[in-house]
Amino acid sequence: MSLIKPRTLNGFRDYLPAAMIPRERLMETARAVFRSYGFAPIDTPTLEYLEVLTGKGSDETDRQIYRFEDNGGRQVGMRFDLTVPLARFAAQHIHQLGTPFKRYHIAPVWRGERPQAGRYREFMQCDFDTIGTQSVVADIEAVSVIDRLLSSIGFERFKIHVNNRCVLTELLSHLGLLDQSVAILRSLDKLAKIGREAVAQEMCDAAGISAQQADHVLKLAELQGDAESIFAALPEITGGSESAIEAIERLEAIYRGALAAGVPEQHLKIDVSIARGLDYYTGVIFETILDDLPSIGSVCSGGRYDNLAGLYTKQHLPGIGGSLGLDRLLAAMEQLEMLPGTSTPADVFIPFFDKSQRENYLRLAATLRDQGISSELYPDPKKLGVQLKYADAHGFPVALIAGGNEWDSGKIQIKLLDKKQSVDVNYRHDQPAELLAKLAQALGGEL
Amino acid sequence: MSLIKPRTLNGFRDYLPAAMIPRERLMETARAVFRSYGFAPIDTPTLEYLEVLTGKGSDETDRQIYRFEDNGGRQVGMRFDLTVPLARFAAQHIHQLGTPFKRYHIAPVWRGERPQAGRYREFMQCDFDTIGTQSVVADIEAVSVIDRLLSSIGFERFKIHVNNRCVLTELLSHLGLLDQSVAILRSLDKLAKIGREAVAQEMCDAAGISAQQADHVLKLAELQGDAESIFAALPEITGGSESAIEAIERLEAIYRGALAAGVPEQHLKIDVSIARGLDYYTGVIFETILDDLPSIGSVCSGGRYDNLAGLYTKQHLPGIGGSLGLDRLLAAMEQLEMLPGTSTPADVFIPFFDKSQRENYLRLAATLRDQGISSELYPDPKKLGVQLKYADAHGFPVALIAGGNEWDSGKIQIKLLDKKQSVDVNYRHDQPAELLAKLAQALGGEL
Known part of the structure; x- marks a missing residue:
């Protein structure tokens, strides 16, 4: 009998003990932190009805779904994230679970995208969310969870960048640019990557706004310095309307609450330049950057949304959540020599x-x-x-x-x-x- | 816009917190026990080349594989157990890992079988194996692992049934029935279910052996009492050839070793009636029965095999492993009221x-x-x-x-x-x- 060649599919990988031990440790640390705040674990099926998965995704995500017809003639797909399954889950069970509902979910997802260096077709996601409340306490808690996650994993030097999307919206409203906000924010998101001049030019070209308006938007985004000086400057820049003041006060409350919850000041950075995409988030947003490896990007991101499960239920479910980038963190830990490099869990x-x-x-x-x-x-x-x-x-x-x-x-x-x-x-x-x-x-x- | 109905596929299920909390706790306990013996975690892809998966499976298993053609035109399938992926993994990496190789793997598998009460198309498997050694120490350790698993989970009243397949083989050889062993063992496996008389009749009908021969086989399988009396009786029943004595001594060594390793005598039962299938296992085999719920069947089973990865490599890889039945254990814990019934992990x-x-x-x-x-x-x-x-x-x-x-x-x-x-x-x-x-x-x- 001829042998079958032992090999894995392109874009997939085996985890040998030396790689799996720290990975498992990371997941256990995350679970312990989530639980310490009362987040409860859930799990959902790997396979879902295709219509459940494609209902929300973008065209690009839709193309990446592993899909097929099962033996019963149903169109099914493998989940490509944990947010769509959470929305479906919440619509189906929230009457039984009640609100607020705090859950975490650590599970693999699949995307049939072209494999690149460090990108795989199967990867682990690690999400936490608080659903059914608009309380600022939940916002503060999300920041506190991130701080405790990173600290428990062993990181000391990092910054959680915090913003309130509403502050950006208020500025654009003040400048009469709400209709162009998609194009403006898309350009703004590139600030760290392509620099001020290129962003200003792109705003004028793509959004059709004046150089002066672009300058005003960028003035907000470039507000630097300590939190207090940013809070002091925001009312004037955003126009100081009642709703603008409210948005600024919410951001302040999150900052002060996070300090009260024990987040060290050096781990917090009020950063009014971050926008995190265009239409999903509606309140606080955050990204987490390692001081020693800023180039790998955010290792934990998320924010507040207004309506989680609108595709599946008429019940309005606001919430706030975050996602820990396990693979990115492990890559960082390897680069920073934080991994023990053993291939046994025994002492x-x-x-x-x-x-x-x-x-x-x-x-x-x-x-x-x-x-x-x-x-x-x-x-x-x-x-x-x-x-x-x-x-x-x-x-x-x-x-x-x-x-x-x-x-x-x-x-x-x-x-x-x-x-x-x-x-x-x-x-x-x-x-x-x-x-x-x-x-x-x-x-x-x-x- | 009309709403998409939030629902799961037939045979799949959501885990809400009250179900997921004890499930996660069970998996963490299992991981801690495995690690305490130096078993290391691994993970393998959910999707494999179809030829890798079908190479070993039976026709029935093959039909149950979720399979499809991916975007690159490859025939792929979702793993239906963790043994085939382990064989492929070992063939691919054993030169790097070396032997002995001790691994555990806790991960979901998928089978498109008709859903029944308590049977799902997606379920979690929890396996441990020691590969690349024929040592009796590894056999003893497997028994000790099972004892510690069950005890750590909170069970006190259970029995690990231990046999050596070679003892059965020696008996059949002694009776000149080696050629009929498949049919005989298939009948023997039904002893607990259909009783002595029906098994004897079936052996005569299906295997074409005499009533006296059937009686002899059943006499072995029905050996009851304490371990010492069984060990004393075995040489005569099996014929007492050199290889029969060797098989009996191995079984004795496992028993005494397990006691030395701290397994309480009341958790051990030498049971020469268990055969565990027909062709995979070649040495020690075990099943674990809860004293208070024998009807749910074995909650942890396994045994020794000669050649794990013969489909993928010429390298001979003997080993021993076991599989903890997570879903069955959780069902048992629910019936025995061992679950706390809370839906929060916080105190x-x-x-x-x-x-x-x-x-x-x-x-x-x-x-x-x-x-x-x-x-x-x-x-x-x-x-x-x-x-x-x-x-x-x-x-x-x-x-x-x-x-x-x-x-x-x-x-x-x-x-x-x-x-x-x-x-x-x-x-x-x-x-x-x-x-x-x-x-x-x-x-x-x-x-």
Whole structure:
């Protein structure tokens, strides 16, 4: 029989342990943070009726949907994001769930786009949303969630850029440019990329506004400095109407609330230049930039929307949500050398080199696990060198070495694998205290 | 615009928080147990080349694969289990990973079978395997993993049924019935379901063996009693050839090793009647039955195989693995009332009923989270009754109530929601000790 070539489809990938361990850790950290705010997990099917998926998507997204006819003759598709399924889910279940409804959803999505460097056809999304409330508390909480997510993952140097879309809208209204807002905001979104002059030119060309008007819009977007000075400048720039003041006060309330909720000032940046697309968001919007890797773009973005599920229900469901960019964060962590690079989740390696003592090794490993210490026992009684090479290759920090003599004399050797240091300790199965104490030190990197 | 009907496909389902919270907890427990033995996580693509998937499956499985032609004209399919992807993965990467290779994989699979009660077209699989070793240590470890999985999930009363397929093979060889083994084992697998007489009759009819031979086979399968008495009886029944003794000794070694590894005797049952299918397993096999719900069948099964990836590589890869039945376990936990029935992952509910104190509430919630206490702040300053009804419906155990006066006087009320008890404690943001101490008690169910 000829062999089938083992290979993955273009745009798809296997996760080997060294890549999967930090990925899984990241997802667990995210889940723990979401839960600590009362966000609850949900899951939805991978396959949906195609009409459910295409109802909302843009033409471009529609083309990217993996779609087919199932055995029952139904047109089905694989979800391409978690927002459309959330909208369908909320329309279907909100009467049972009630509001406010806080959920997180970590799951893969699929897009048949042309694979590029770092872009895949299957990728994980990690979303959180609070639905059914317009409260500023939910806005503040979203900012606080992002801060705690990034901090818990291990980042210290980042900025959450916060804006209120309404501030931009008020400015455009003040300038009489509401009808051109789509073209203007599309240009504005390019500010960081192409610079002031090019944006101004594009605004004049594409939106047909005057150079003076473009200058005024850009003056707002370029407001820099600390939050207080921006808040002080905004009323005049936006015209100071009642609704403009309201939009500015909301932004201020979010900023002050985030500080009260423990977000450090250096993690917050009021940034009235960000617009985040054209029509979905209707209130607060945010992006998160790593100080040390601004070029990779936002690692957590989102904002407030007015009506989540209008395609599926007449019930008006406002909400606010964010999305953590798992793949981007992992790429960043790799570049910043924040990943351990091990391919085992266990801390302690136990070589097995005395066959007659099999049950002693098994019992030792169980004793460690009972104490919450993960430990791997090598299954075959090969030469110690072979086994320690395996341990090194996998990145175990510590080995516990016991041969026949050791078992007889009640001694075990603790070995720090990277430092090549070792120490002997007393051990019997019913008297593990000395081993456990010394092992705790060893796992802290000291002997 | 007419609304799109929000609905899921037949055979698929949404997981609402009350169902998803215990499901996620179960998966996290499984991951923690796997890791404690050094099993590492992997992931593989949802979509594979169809030829990779159909290479191994039976005709029945093949028919159930969700398959289609992708935009690049490739025939692709959605994985229907995690074993075929593991085989493909191992063939592709084992030169890089080395052996032994210990992995777990928790991921959904899809089968387009006719939906039945409790059967879905999308379901989660939870597999662990040790590849590249024939060591009995790996067999013992698999049994130990199952024991720790079930115990960690909260089960105390269960039995891991352990057999060695080789013992059955040796018996059939002894009786000169090796050629009829497929038909005989197929009948034998029905013993628990249809009883001795029907199985004996079927063996005679289908396999064409004598009543005496059927009786001999059944005598083995019906060996009952403690492990020692079974081990003592096996040599005679199986004929006692050298290879039969070897098979029996392996089974004994697994049993004694599992005891040494801490598996309680009452969780182990040597059961020479189980065969687990016809051709895949070649050594130890196991099934796990809950004492209180034997009717739902095995909740964790698996065994040893000789050659995992023969379709994709010439490299011989023996291994041993098991699969935890997540959906079955959750159904069992529901029946046995082991699920909490809450729809929030947070412990503490903070009503928000004094708008002017918004930042105090935010800071209180943050203080609790800093101490590892999950807490949800209601976003809208509605009437207290409305908010407490929300808290009740979600199953929060404890509420922390603070109105304007309380903030001024530095008092907070801790309320046990199910017992309608409450107590006032002193609290200031910079002096949270008294609140934290009393809250710990409250979360333990006492005030």
